[in-house]
Amino acid sequence: MSLLVSVFGFAIVAFVAVRLTRRRSANEPPVVGGNWPILGHAVYLALHPSEFIAKCREEYGDIFTLATPGRYITIICSDKAREIIRLPDRKSSFHHATDELMRVNSLFGNIFEPGSYHFPLIRTRLTAMIDELNLVMNREMRRIIARFLEQHAGKSCIPGAIVGQDSYTDSAHCLDHDSIPDIRAFVEAVISETVGIALVGEQCAKDSALLDSCRHLAHDFTTVMSASEFLPSFIAKRAPAIMRHRNNFFRVIIPEVLRRREMMDNLPEQFKRPADFLQVLVESRSKDGDLRAPEDIALRLMHSVFASVHTTVMTCTQTLCDVVGRQTVRERLEQEQIDYAKVNGSVTTRAALDDMPFLDAVVRESMRFSNLSFNVVRRAMTDITLRDGTFIPEGRVCAVSAHGVNCDYKAYGETHNAYLPERHLESPIAKASSAGPAYVIFGGGSHVCPGRFFAINQIKLLVSILLREYEIRTESGKRPKNVSHLIDVVPLPEKVIMKRRAMPLA
Ligand code: HEM
Numbered sequence: 001m002s003l004l005v006s007v008f009g010f011a012i013v014a015f016v017a018v019r020l021t022r023r024r025s026a027n028e029p030p031v032v033g034g035n036w037p038i039l040g041h042a043v044y045l046a047l048h049p050s051e052f053i054a055k056c057r058e059e060y061g062d063i064f065t066l067a068t069p070g071r072y073i074t075i076i077c078s079d080k081a082r083e084i085i086r087l088p089d090r091k092s093s094f095h096h097a098t099d100e101l102m103r104v105n106s107l108f109g110n111i112f113e114p115g116s117y118h119f120p121l122i123r124t125r126l127t128a129m130i131d132e133l134n135l136v137m138n139r140e141m142r143r144i145i146a147r148f149l150e151q152h153a154g155k156s157c158i159p160g161a162i163v164g165q166d167s168y169t170d171s172a173h174c175l176d177h178d179s180i181p182d183i184r185a186f187v188e189a190v191i192s193e194t195v196g197i198a199l200v201g202e203q204c205a206k207d208s209a210l211l212d213s214c215r216h217l218a219h220d221f222t223t224v225m226s227a228s229e230f231l232p233s234f235i236a237k238r239a240p241a242i243m244r245h246r247n248n249f250f251r252v253i254i255p256e257v258l259r260r261r262e263m264m265d266n267l268p269e270q271f272k273r274p275a276d277f278l279q280v281l282v283e284s285r286s287k288d289g290d291l292r293a294p295e296d297i298a299l300r301l302m303h304s305v306f307a308s309v310h311t312t313v314m315t316c317t318q319t320l321c322d323v324v325g326r327q328t329v330r331e332r333l334e335q336e337q338i339d340y341a342k343v344n345g346s347v348t349t350r351a352a353l354d355d356m357p358f359l360d361a362v363v364r365e366s367m368r369f370s371n372l373s374f375n376v377v378r379r380a381m382t383d384i385t386l387r388d389g390t391f392i393p394e395g396r397v398c399a400v401s402a403h404g405v406n407c408d409y410k411a412y413g414e415t416h417n418a419y420l421p422e423r424h425l426e427s428p429i430a431k432a433s434s435a436g437p438a439y440v441i442f443g444g445g446s447h448v449c450p451g452r453f454f455a456i457n458q459i460k461l462l463v464s465i466l467l468r469e470y471e472i473r474t475e476s477g478k479r480p481k482n483v484s485h486l487i488d489v490v491p492l493p494e495k496v497i498m499k500r501r502a503m504p505l506a
Pocket residue numbers: 085094119122126304307308309311312315375376377440441442443444445446447448449450451452454455456
């Protein structure tokens with residue numbers, strides 16, 4: 001055993017030494033000093049990523065290099081990011097970077113090659129389905145909100161499946177004050193379940209273990225991926241957390257794919273086509289016209305959940321913190337809901353939600369202002385020389401500092417570090433879902449997030465339902481403070497008062 005440990009330890013040290021002792025070229029981004037043996041800057045990155053990056057930026061400028069176990073990572077905090085992001089894959093690869101950092105391909109199965117067919121389907125078919133999905137989401141969000149209040153405050157009314165106005169008539173105690181202790185837990189409950197339903201479908205989401213996987217999969221995978229840096233993939237793949245989620249997806253999704261196909265073939269007139277992403281995959285065919293294998297569909301759904309739930313939860317949490325903690329913002333949003341409803345009624349279609357400019361500006365500003373430390377990564381597949389002469393050597397992983405780019409002084413001027421949704425109202429193209437030079441929350445270039453329209457719609461729908469149906473604010477009257485936690489920025493728990501309105505605003 002001790003021999004095994006020594007061999008393994010030696011292998012790690014040799015691996016780290018070989019990776020980090022390459023000769024450096026002129027014009028390479030400077031390597032930040034003060035790194036620890038073997039661990040490099042990983043400790044600072046793990047403990048206080050945002051603060052650490054800000055400090056490095058002050059000292060070394062907009063682009064610099066950190067050492068982490070086994071590799072250098074170049075951090076980009078300015079518009080240079082756009083240049084790297086938009087280079088073609090053969091020069092600057094998204095998939096190689098995510099595979100190197102998170103082993104996405106090896107842990108999920110080979111989902112990038114020969115073609116990530118579910119990515120374009122998310123962008124086109126899932127986006128086109130938003131209005132149909134909103135009917136279900138509207139009902140489900142209300143149900144989950146009420147259930148959450150019931151569990152956490154103990155005196156809410158549960159509207160059950162009753163949609164809309166009916167739920168207001170059933171009990172006077174609905175008007176009592178309720179409160180939730182932690183907005184992040186609240187958003188996680190609502191968003192993970194509703195995104196889960198949209199992807200795997202209402203029928204499969206009845207399986208509580210699968211729904212639990214939708215909620216925890218991204219966190220568990222990321223933990224295993226970072227903890228298993230030096231383990232071969234075939235061992236990492238068998239980590240209990242990975243196996244549990246994989247089993248849940250395979251156990252529920254595969255029979256459902258077969259059931260739907262059988263219905264479609266044999267009883268087409270009785271088959272009511274479900275509006276969910278699973279159905280899109282069930283019907284999808286390869287270039288040769290073959291239906292996709294059920295196991296492959298289960299893996300792609302699992303990857304879609306991985307890419308969508310945690311990201312949407314985190315960004316929605318930040319948006320909601322700005323709504324409940326900033327009175328002037330909230331009042332203006334409430335007025336917008338009332339004004340919209342006067343003209344158009346209380347619809348929550350995608351077009352309706354997109355036709356609320358201040359809501360869109362708030363979502364965009366919340367995502368610009370408080371977001372992940374790093375959200376976009378690329379790996380240099382050749383030596384790259386940027387327009388200003390900066391040299392990135394082949395094999396280097398580059399990570400974009402979301403805060404650095406989204407709050408860049410050059411783009412936002414004096415108010416770059418202020419929360420001002422109004423700034424986006426002046427531009428017809430600065431929409432919450434549109435990627436752009438100083439807004440890289442959804443990445444950019446050919447890998448720009450295909451789920452962004454769906455995600456923004458989810459966030460707007462939840463905010464809109466809450467504003468219409470609840471008086472909602474932090475007890476302190478302040479916006480919850482953010483802290484960085486690994487690559488996430490999370491609000492500290494803060495009590496939020498939710499009082500059900502006697503009559504909805506819209
Ligand atoms: C607010 C929520 C979300 C955020 C902040 C977000 C962010 C991102 C980012 C930064 C990327 C990498 C882009 C790049 O490197 O250029 C990405 C890629 C991706 N996202 Fe999202 N995402 C969100 C929601 C979703 C949802 C809801 C889905 C699916 C339903 C999704 C599916 C994907 C997929 C499949 C990719 C890989 C695209 C490719 O490689 O071409 N995302 N996302």
